[in-house]
Amino acid sequence: MQAALLPERGVVKVAGDDARHFLNGLATNDIGKVAPGAPRFAALLTPQGKIVVDFVVTEAPAADGGGFFLDCPRALAPALVDKLKFYKLRAKVTVEDLSDALGVMAVWGGSPADSEYGLSYADPRLAALGHRVILAPGQAAEAAADLGAELTAPEVYDAHRIGLGVPRGGNDFSYGDTFPHEADMDQLGGVDFEKGCYVGQEVVSRVEHRNSARNRVVPIAFEVAPLAGLPVMAGDKPVGMMGSAQAGRGLALLRLDRVADAMASTTPLIAGGVDIRLVKPTWATFAWPGETKAAS
Numbered sequence: 001m002q003a004a005l006l007p008e009r010g011v012v013k014v015a016g017d018d019a020r021h022f023l024n025g026l027a028t029n030d031i032g033k034v035a036p037g038a039p040r041f042a043a044l045l046t047p048q049g050k051i052v053v054d055f056v057v058t059e060a061p062a063a064d065g066g067g068f069f070l071d072c073p074r075a076l077a078p079a080l081v082d083k084l085k086f087y088k089l090r091a092k093v094t095v096e097d098l099s100d101a102l103g104v105m106a107v108w109g110g111s112p113a114d115s116e117y118g119l120s121y122a123d124p125r126l127a128a129l130g131h132r133v134i135l136a137p138g139q140a141a142e143a144a145a146d147l148g149a150e151l152t153a154p155e156v157y158d159a160h161r162i163g164l165g166v167p168r169g170g171n172d173f174s175y176g177d178t179f180p181h182e183a184d185m186d187q188l189g190g191v192d193f194e195k196g197c198y199v200g201q202e203v204v205s206r207v208e209h210r211n212s213a214r215n216r217v218v219p220i221a222f223e224v225a226p227l228a229g230l231p232v233m234a235g236d237k238p239v240g241m242m243g244s245a246q247a248g249r250g251l252a253l254l255r256l257d258r259v260a261d262a263m264a265s266t267t268p269l270i271a272g273g274v275d276i277r278l279v280k281p282t283w284a285t286f287a288w289p290g291e292t293k294a295a296s
Contacts, residue, residue, distance in 0.1 A: 001107060001148060002108060002109050002150050002157070003140070003147065003149035003152065004106050004152050004156055005104075005105045005154065006103070006106055006154050006157065007154060008073060008074055008075070009072070009074055009104035010073065010074030010075075010077035010099030010104075011069055011070065011077070011098045011102040012055075012070040012095065012096065012098065012099075013067050013069055013070070013094075014067065014093060014094070014095050015093070016093040018091040018092040019068055019093050020032065020034075021091075022087075022088060022091045023057065023068060024196075024198075025196075026084070026087060026198055027040075027043065028043045028044075028185065028190060028192065028204065029041065029195070030195040032195075033192075034059050035059055036061040037121065038059075039059075039121045039123075040056070041055075041056055041057075041124045041125050041185070041188060042055060042057055042191075043055070044080065044083060044199070045199050045200030045203075046176070046199070046200060047199055047200055048200065049201075049203025049207075050176055050178055050200070051175055051179070051180060051183060051185075053079065053080045053083075054072070054183070055070040055072035055080070056070070056071040056072075056124060056125075056132065057069070058071070058121040069098075069134055071104050071134065074099050075170070076175065077097045077099045080097075081095050081096070102118075102134055102137075103137040104132055105143060105144070106131070106157045107130050107132070107133065107144070107147055107149050108130025108131070110148070115133050115146050115147055117133070117135050117142055118135025118136070118139070119134040120132070120133045121133075124189055125166060125190070126164055126166060126283060128164055129160075129161065129166065158244065158246060159247050159249075162219075162244050162247075163219075163247075163249050165251065165281035165284075166188065167243070171243050172217045172244055172251045172253065173253055178253075179204070181207050181208070182217065186213075187283055187286065191204060193208055214255055215240070215253060215254065215256070216253070216254065217251050218251070218278055218281075218284075219249065219250070219251055219279040220249070220251065220252050220276045220278055221250070221277050222248065222250065222271075222275065222277070223275070224274050225245040225248075225250060225274075226250070226272040226274045226276065227242065227245075227272055228242050228243055228244065230271045232252055232269055232270070232276065233269070234258060234261070234268075234269055234270075235262070235267050237258060237262075239259055239269065240252050240255055240259075242271045252271070252276065259278070260290060263289055264290075
């Protein structure tokens with residue numbers, strides 16, 4: 001197994017008598033289903049249905065003080081706290097940014113048990129992403145050893161994530177300008193389409209029921225890595241933008257109908273002078289360019 005402390009991740013704690021109901025009224029997933037050992041991937045959206053911040057929600061056991069811990073981008077943790085406090089009104093809820101004291105470690109490539117050094121939970125997006133542990137950063141080495149994992153650099157985990165085709169906000173899509181379907185949250189368990197209302201729900205439901213997501217982050221392959229942020233072109237037509245890239249694999253946010261047209265006319269996709277090709281991930285159930293229908 002391998003483990004990596006992820007310096008870009010922060011931790012926000014939401015606690016209090018109304019915490020579950022409060023979060024459930026805001027998040028894209030059903031927080032009623034969150035329990036110790038049963039996390040959920042979710043996001044807070046704008047009223048227009050775009051992602052403000054995405055996070056993994058896990059619950060601490062009552063014996064450890066309880067409360068919900070949001071594993072989120074560290075750079076956005078203060079804004080997440082401010083947004084939650086804006087919505088809380090008279091709810092019996094406390095919201096704290098614990099990012100200065102706690103970090104997030106990813107563990108993958110095996111089946112780790114709980115660590116006595118922190119709060120352990122499976123990554124709810126994909127089983128292959130492994131587990132995560134919220135802990136004091138200074139205890140990462142001890143926690144990795146406790147789990148029987150080799151502590152490695154965060155870039156190693158990033159290559160693992162990219163290889164699985166899992167987007168990372170800020171790298172592969174822009175916060176405040178991306179719908180959940182575009183960031184593949186519908187594919188990675190980040191949206192519950194059966195739950196009640198939350199901020200931005202009407203837009204997300206409309207995209208789902210009309211099957212109208214034209215842009216998505218998808219995995220790609222190449223010989224030489226194009227720089228992040230470069231446009232992806234099909235001839236003289238822009239079809240998207242490059243995101244993360246490592247070890248011959250990457251992610252790009254692409255307009256899929258235009259990509260399908262390019263494939264039908266055998267027009268290559270180019271980013272920064274480099275040919276790129278799509279690689280269908282095992283989890284994709286949406287209509288893939290070049291295929292006649294979505295997977296069942």
